[in-house]
Amino acid sequence: MIAACPGSGKTTVLRHRANHILMQSPRHRIAAVTFTVQAARELSERIASTVTSAKGRVQAGTFHSLCLNQLRQAGQHPQILPENHARQLVHRATKEIDSSIKVAEAQAFIDRTKACISPSLASAPVPYREIYQRYEELRSDRGSMDFSDLVREAVLGMREGRVRPLSVTHLLVDEFQDSDEVQLAWVLEHSRLGVQVSVVGDDDQCIFAFRSALGYQALHRFKEATGAHQVTLDTTHRCAGKIVEHSGALIAHNSERLSKSLTTSNREDGSVQLLVGKDLVHEAAMIVDRIRASRQPERTVAILARSNHLLDGVEAALLGAAVPYVRIGGQSLFETRSAALLTGLLRAIIGESLLGIDHALSEAKVPTGVVDLVHGHVSRHGGSALALGNYSGPGHPALDNLRERIAPLTSQAAANRSNLVIYGIEAWLNAHVFKSKPCPVLPHCVKALVSLSGSLAQRIRAAELSEKKHDPDAVRIMTLHASKGLEFDDVWIYAANQGALPHESSLIEEERRLFYVGMTRARSNLVVTCTAGVQSVFIPEAKLATSL
Numbered sequence: 001m002i003a004a005c006p007g008s009g010k011t012t013v014l015r016h017r018a019n020h021i022l023m024q025s026p027r028h029r030i031a032a033v034t035f036t037v038q039a040a041r042e043l044s045e046r047i048a049s050t051v052t053s054a055k056g057r058v059q060a061g062t063f064h065s066l067c068l069n070q071l072r073q074a075g076q077h078p079q080i081l082p083e084n085h086a087r088q089l090v091h092r093a094t095k096e097i098d099s100s101i102k103v104a105e106a107q108a109f110i111d112r113t114k115a116c117i118s119p120s121l122a123s124a125p126v127p128y129r130e131i132y133q134r135y136e137e138l139r140s141d142r143g144s145m146d147f148s149d150l151v152r153e154a155v156l157g158m159r160e161g162r163v164r165p166l167s168v169t170h171l172l173v174d175e176f177q178d179s180d181e182v183q184l185a186w187v188l189e190h191s192r193l194g195v196q197v198s199v200v201g202d203d204d205q206c207i208f209a210f211r212s213a214l215g216y217q218a219l220h221r222f223k224e225a226t227g228a229h230q231v232t233l234d235t236t237h238r239c240a241g242k243i244v245e246h247s248g249a250l251i252a253h254n255s256e257r258l259s260k261s262l263t264t265s266n267r268e269d270g271s272v273q274l275l276v277g278k279d280l281v282h283e284a285a286m287i288v289d290r291i292r293a294s295r296q297p298e299r300t301v302a303i304l305a306r307s308n309h310l311l312d313g314v315e316a317a318l319l320g321a322a323v324p325y326v327r328i329g330g331q332s333l334f335e336t337r338s339a340a341l342l343t344g345l346l347r348a349i350i351g352e353s354l355l356g357i358d359h360a361l362s363e364a365k366v367p368t369g370v371v372d373l374v375h376g377h378v379s380r381h382g383g384s385a386l387a388l389g390n391y392s393g394p395g396h397p398a399l400d401n402l403r404e405r406i407a408p409l410t411s412q413a414a415a416n417r418s419n420l421v422i423y424g425i426e427a428w429l430n431a432h433v434f435k436s437k438p439c440p441v442l443p444h445c446v447k448a449l450v451s452l453s454g455s456l457a458q459r460i461r462a463a464e465l466s467e468k469k470h471d472p473d474a475v476r477i478m479t480l481h482a483s484k485g486l487e488f489d490d491v492w493i494y495a496a497n498q499g500a501l502p503h504e505s506s507l508i509e510e511e512r513r514l515f516y517v518g519m520t521r522a523r524s525n526l527v528v529t530c531t532a533g534v535q536s537v538f539i540p541e542a543k544l545a546t547s548l
């Protein structure tokens with residue numbers, strides 16, 4: 001069992017171990033388990049490139065793909081329920097049993113239940129139990145298995161002698177801390193049946209407890225059950241001294257973890273700073289100003305936050321300051337529905353396209369027949385948004401209000417008073433589309449467009465082309481979850497504010513690990529920002545206040 005720290009080169013170690021095993025004997029055959037198809041492909045390619053005799057002796061895959069092979073070899077040919085189809089069945093079961101329950105909550109309950117070898121429903125609230133049972137009924141009516149069933153079926157089959165283990169001498173498991181009960185049982189069955197098992201993991205980087213990942217318990221229980229020899233990789237090849245010191249101080253507050261004392265091979269001291277802003281907008285502006293002032297080519301920079309919603313504010317600030325960026329793993333501001341409504345109406349006002357009017361009226365629940373009449377009227381009268389002003393067909397409050405606004409907005413646009421036009425459209429969208437449910441993204445889109453310079457047409461184009469996906473020097477922005485496995489020279493952690501980080505609906509130890517994962521993405525410099533008065537409890541724990 002290899003217990004490792006961030007940046008200790010876990011995957012490299014796994015690859016070397018695989019090479020070593022293959023070189024030891026031509027009889028040796030390996031299966032390597034990873035959590036994504038991409039990671040499996042990379043690992044098997046790397047092994048094949050270094051050991052010429054590896055061909056045909058290595059299979060790499062996810063738990064699900066390897067279990068499916070096992071079941072097929074045992075003569076079972078399960079029909080797999082694709083994930084999106086499984087989600088539809090959960091949706092249907094929830095609506096049939098109790099439509100007041102959120103589908104996401106029902107899905108989480110089903111996932112948690114299915115992460116156990118013998119799911120027990122005895123203590124579950126009645127509607128959840130019934131939703132689970134209805135989902136199982138719908139699934140088995142279709143003669144299909146979902147992904148969790150595959151692994152459980154392979155485990156039960158091995159226990160009962162119906163299914164043989166993978167036909168390998170060695171099993172290697174990467175990211176072992178992310179295993180759930182069923183996956184742990186599958187690994188232990190292989191060990192019981194004589195396969196040599198090596199697992200690699202970092203309990204401090206387990207950030208998927210909400211998906212039933214066992215974290216420390218996976219490593220601990222594996223060691224207890226197999227008597228595995230533990231090797232600790234306690235040298236990071238990534239983080240500079242100060243980052244090791246402060247992240248170590250933070251994670252020491254978790255009680256359930258393997259003890260490791262970290263050292264670094266990075267000779268830099270590095271730097272760790274805390275910046276306190278007046279509010280979230282000020283925090284984002286501080287980050288962007290400092291990044292802009294200190295940009296150096298070929299230095300990688302990332303801004304991390306607890307949620308995608310927080311990143312919207314960061315993106316608006318980067319966009320407004322014309323700092324190139326790429327948003328990883330989430331929807332960019334100007335790819336959202338709110339942005340499409342805003343820019344669609346702006347385009348109609350500056351005469352680029354009238355489609356935005358149809359879209360906005362439909363979203364404001366104007367009947368389709370009326371939208372068609374408006375479209376016909378505007379097209380017949382010169383194809384200009386101004387023609388909306390003298391439309392006299394059947395009305396609707398949202399349409400009437402847009403008609404009244406259209407002439408003043410068009411003349412403001414003609415006089416280059418772009419910000420007034422943007423605010424005017426925002427007001428109409430808030431009053432007639434978003435109404436009682438304010439849209440959290442719209443203010444960020446408005447802020448970004450207002451901070452850009454140039455004509456309305458230029459600003460819209462700049463915003464829509466804002467992401468510089470192919471620019472290696474662009475600032476990477478992403479959630480803390482999405483940053484796992486990555487590394488950057490400079491890392492900024494935005495909005496380390498109580499309530500957001502730790503998130504109020506999550507477990508404190510899991511949130512601490514998440515903050516730890518974020519801190520340890522940095523090679524040289526780490527800056528944490530927070531808002532005065534609502535600082536995260538993790539700031540004093542990581543001794544950040546005293547590091548200024």
Ligand SMILES: Nc1ncnc2c1ncn2[C@@H]1O[C@H](COP(=O)(O)OP(=O)(O)OP(=O)(O)O)[C@@H](O)[C@H]1O
Pocket residue numbers: 004005006007008009010011012202205237238484485486487520
């Ligand atoms: N033996 C080594 N000597 C020097 N540098 C190394 C060594 N092994 C890995 N590295 C470098 O250290 C950095 C961290 O490696 P890697 O990302 O593989 O670590 P990791 O254990 O997977 O980290 P994490 O768990 O944080 O994702 C990389 O830049 C890698 O090139």
